[in-house]
Structure formats: C-alpha cells, structure tokens
Amino acid sequence: MIKKLLTTFLILILSLPLFAKEYMIQKGDTLWDISKKFYNDNFKWPLIWKYNVTINNPDLIYPKQKIYIPILSGKFEKILLNNNIKLTKPKHKISDKNLYDKSFTKIFYSLKNIKLNDFEFISKKIPDCQIIAVEEGKYYASTGNIIRVKSDLDFKLNDNIIIYRSSGKYENYGYLLKVVGYGTIKTKEFDGTALVVINKSFEPISKNFLCEHGTEFKATIPNTFKIIQSNSNGKVIYLTDNIQFAGQGNSAIIYEKNNTAKVGDIYNIFKQVTEDNYKRIIKAGEAQIIFKNGDFLTTKIIKSNLEIAVGDIASLGKLAINTNALE
Template identity: 30%
Template sequence: MNKKLLCVLCAGGLLAASAAAAETVHKVKKGDTLWDISRHYYGDNFQWPMIWKDNVIINDPDLIYPGQQFNVPGFLDDAETIRKDDSGLIRISAPENRKPMDTDPLESEKLINANARNSMETIFLNDIEVVRDNEPSANILNVEGEKSFATTRDRITINQGSGEGLNLGDTVVLYQKLSTLEKERAVYRIVGYAEVSEVRAETSDAIIYKSFNSIQKGYFAEKGNRPDLRSPKVFRKADTDIDGEIVYIPDSHRNTAQGYRVIVNVGSVERAKQGDKVSIYRETEENGRTRKDYIGEGQLILVGEEYSTAIIVTSLVEIHKGDSVNLTDIAVY
C-alpha cells in the first residue's frame, strides 16, 4: 500500500485493513457533507458516492447528521477505487480528467484501446434495471410455505404452464416493477432467476437458484436467459447525432454518480449497441444562451429498442435526471 495513503488512513482512525482494501470510520460533525468528507479522505470530492453506497444508514446523501458514524472505503495502490456491492468488492477505475465540451474536441474515427476505458469487466448484472415495452407474461402466485419473501433455493409457483410453452428445466427471470415511463413501457428490476421444476397445464413450480433481493408474491416472471456482457476490444471515436437524456435514476435517488446505473432514452433504433459510450452534458441557461458542459461518461450495458441501461463510468459532478447524453464512443468487438 502507498505509504502516504497508509499514513492518512492511520491519522483518520483506521479500524481495519487488509492487503486488498482499507476502511476507516468518520464521525459526522456539524457542517459536514459527503462532498467534504470525500475530499478529506480521498483528496477528491467526486468520490462521495463510495461513502454513500457503503453506508446503508444514509437514506439521502444530502441529509447527514452530527454523531453519525460512516465507514470510509479505501483505495488500491494503483489508484483504483473499491466499492461494495451485494456481490462483494468491485474495482472501478479512477475517473479520467475531462474538460467542458467547448475544450474537449472529439477526434472522428480515432481508435482507442479498450483496456484503459472499458468498464464492462467490472460490472455484475445482478439486480439490474431494464426497460420493457410490455409487462412480463406471468406472476408469482405463491411462495413455498406461505412465506412473505422468497430467496435462493425457495420454491415458487407461477401462473404459466405447458399451455404457454413452459418446459421442465427452463430458466425464468423474476422481475420487480419499479416505475412506469409511458403507457405499457416501464422500468423493472431483475431480482432473481429460477429453474422450472414441475410443469402443469396452467401453472408451474420453479426453484430460485439466484436471488438479488427479497422476492414476493405478485412479482413478475417470464421465461428467458440471464443477460450477457461482451467486452469491447477497442472504441472508435465518432461525432454522432444520437442524442437523448437520462430519464430514470433507480431507488428514487435525486442524483447519482460514478459506478451507478441510469436509464437513457437511446436504443437500438438509433444504432446504439451494448458497450457503446455516451458523453453526459449539463445544459444551463446563461444570459439568454444555452451553455452545455461535459460532466461525465456512461457505458451502455443493456440496450433495448428505445431505452438502455447505462453505468456511469466517470462523473465530474453529481448526475441528474434530465442531463443530456450523446453517443461518442462506438464499441468494436
């Protein structure tokens, strides 16, 4: 571990450390914000989401109170950050320094090595959000033993059987509905996967083999497969007219940042595909003119016809719903 970092962590009250990661505890005092705490420990205000994600007691990152104690995750020697997820520790590359749009020229047709700018290998497609154009075809009728919640290895019954083409051994994707975007189109979260263990004419039983959240009676289900990720070999810079905006931020958050997912209204009908990257901009009105500043970068990880799920790869400021996006990096496989 870097000696300077070790000294800082020790001075901050290091409670536990390992070769892989370090954590300290910060006690909130009057006037503290996550923005300031992040700068104190990391020398970088924009790492505040790491602290937010690592502390479940923080319901709203804008509201923290004196006396609260927060874990502060540490850094690896190569300056990559570590954050915690349901699957454990995930490495995320440190953000690149980017300038506002008017000083950030895009070089058309330039190929960029994906090793330095690809986030695909760090993403776990677990409780991921996805936009569907229609409601999943089945519901969970009940959970074995009349439990309120189901988890891995529990048996569930769904209202779909051989009459709808369901077969023994099929994989069933389990969904929780989060929000309606327009008409029948809505945002769902994949909460788990189950394997069909018994098929009847109109209903079937399935065993949950992977769960990412508690699963309840009434949640949706549909025959399908687990989403795959392919890692691009290179990116091609391109000046495109494929524009959209961030239309949804999960978990009712008002803002988001590096390492978190969003929904954008850019999809395959506009020639976008998995792995492509979008630049994120903030538009503000100044003296009757619209100013457009570069504030971050996202990578498309699940692409639908008109909407895609993206992960924020870089954020220079907090990312808001309504911030605009433009496809600028084409993934080459």
C-alpha cells in the same frame, strides 16, 4: 511586467473581428477539417477553438453556427496556443471507411465480462408470467426457496426463468422492470401453473412479481473503442432506484429513438447550465451501455465530473470495437 501587459494587449486585439474571418459551419464540418481549409494544417484546430469562446466543446459544433477564423502571424499563433493545448486530432464524425482503421483508443476503466444482476430497464411490454404464491409459511422467498408461477407460456421441465419486480408504468415510456432473480421450473401443472426453485435472488421475492423464460443476463464488453461525434442526441430519463442525482458507479437509463448503439458503447453525458443569462453545455460524465432494449439503454456511469440528473443530454461518443473481428 511589460511583457505580461503586451501579451494581454495582443490577446485583446486578437478578439476583435478585424483580425478574423467569419465562417458559417457546414454539415459535416469539424474543427480539424476547418483548420485544414483555412491554414492548410489540420493540427492548428485549437487556435480556432480558443478564439471562439462560444464553443464549449470542440467536438460539438453545429451547421449554421457562426464562428471566427483568426488571421494569424507567427507571434499571434504562439499567444493563442499558450494555454497548454495539445495539438492532437480531435474526435470527429465516423464513416464506414474509417470504422476499422488503426485509430483506436484503449480505456481501462471499461467494464469487461460482467454478470448483470439487479439491474433496471424499461420495456414496452410487461411479461405475462406472474408469481402467485411463495413457499408455505413464508411471505418472501430467496435463493433455494420454491415459488409457484402462472402463465400462458408453454412451460417445460428444467426451463430457466428470469424474475422481475415491476414498478409499473414509468411516465409515457413503458414499464420499469428490475431483475431480482433467476429460477428453474421443477414441476408443471395442468392448470397452467408451475413450481420453480429460485437459483439466485438479489432481493426478497414475493407474490405478484413477474417472470419470463430466459437465462442469466451477461455482457462481454471490449476495452477498445473508436471515438466518434454523433449528430443525434438522447437523454437521461431514469437513475438508479429513482434517485435524484447520480455519479460514478450508479446506473442510468438513456432514451434515444432509433439509436444504433450496442452493448459496450459509451455515451457522453452533458448538462445545460445558465450563468449570467448565458447558456452553456458542459460535460458531466460518461456512461457505458450494459443492456439494450430497443430505444432504451441501461448504462453504468463510469466517469462523472458533475452530478448527473434526469434530463441531461446523452450523445454517443465511443464505439466499442471487437478487435477479434479485425484479424
């Protein structure tokens, strides 16, 4: 009991500024580097993290943020570490020179070779090819049925097309489209129309659906990643079928202007919560890019600790690495 009280007393003492130096985070800093600067030991970064209760995530520190660096004796250091904190290198900013080094992380929940069937995405432009009729006597068409399409595009026999269902304009972002099937042009008419046989449908297809030239969407995603800390943030703007909350297995569309991400990369999803008038940023899950269209990233939620909602923060956290390129 006395030992426990003494430990508590020492921790309280350590929380006072008397036993710490104030430090303002500079651009490019990580706790890994700060630990080296003050302790001449990178692996003591958890001491700084545990001392500064305002740092929710050790990978998210920002320039001009004030923190305290504890002045430690060996006993105080042992007390601060007595919370099962593993001394491993934290995630930190990536640079060109260390992109293809040996510090890769393999994760086995990643998607691999996948066919992108009925997925949704946002496009700035809407396809100009439209279904004007379905097979006679039918209101909806499906796999094996015939549809008639009209477009100013130069149709050729045996061209492949992608069929979309449009939900119209989505806020100010663009047009929300969903891939609902694939087809092949079988006849071409002089009036700009063509007959198409549906090779694959994921839901009933009807008049006024849209189409364009293209083949089946696929994605090949490595299972080797480079952990990074991104300075820029995007946000979740849409969830599967416009649901309110999403979890593992659902899809989410992330918007990040001028992003450099690619298919296979993984975003960390964060929520801002308020507890007793104190705002905290906590990690809600991870989402992997399966389709990219400029600033819009269609992702699959591969891990969720909390419900993910529209407006949550998205930050690039893992870069997919093609290990074949390293050989």
